[in-house]
Amino acid sequence: MPISAPKPCGHPGCGVLVRDGTSRCPKHPKPAWAKPVKATKRITGRRLQRMRADLFQRDPLCAECRRHGRVTLATQRDHIKPLAEGGADDETNEQGLCDDCHEEKSLAEALRGRRRSAG
Structure with missing residues (x-):
């Protein structure tokens, strides 16, 4: 049984309905955020x-x-x-x-x- 009402995948151009309560289909998982390697170290x-x-x-x-x-x-x-x-x-x-x-x-x-x- 679905957790929430089906909604379209949040990836641009993808219209697959997602039924598991997440915002993305299995083909378009949301990428994990990572600090860019070239990012400068912050002064604190x-x-x-x-x-x-x-x-x-x-x-x-x-x-x-x-x-x-x-x-x-x-x-x-x-x-x-x-x-x-x-x-x-x-x-x-x-x-x-x-x-x-x-x-x-x-x-x-x-x-x-x-x-x-x-x-």
Whole structure:
């Protein structure tokens, strides 16, 4: 007896009905997430806190808002080129962003990552 109502496989272009409660048919299992081999190691701890403080002292405004003519305080330390895409975790690849701009940028990066892994 099925666990839930049949629904189409979540793989793009596959219309096989799945009856076991998962989102994929046996032919299209969902790939396990794995950190890319080339991903840069993330800085943590006191060194990260010092880098954040230095960034906000050096440049307290949101870089993206400033590009659009707005003045907003930065609250997030952001990597200009994401670590998952080979960016460095140092001051040459950091910018301050407000929460809204950081959220928007993070969503766009996640979408790019999903597209890369699906392709």
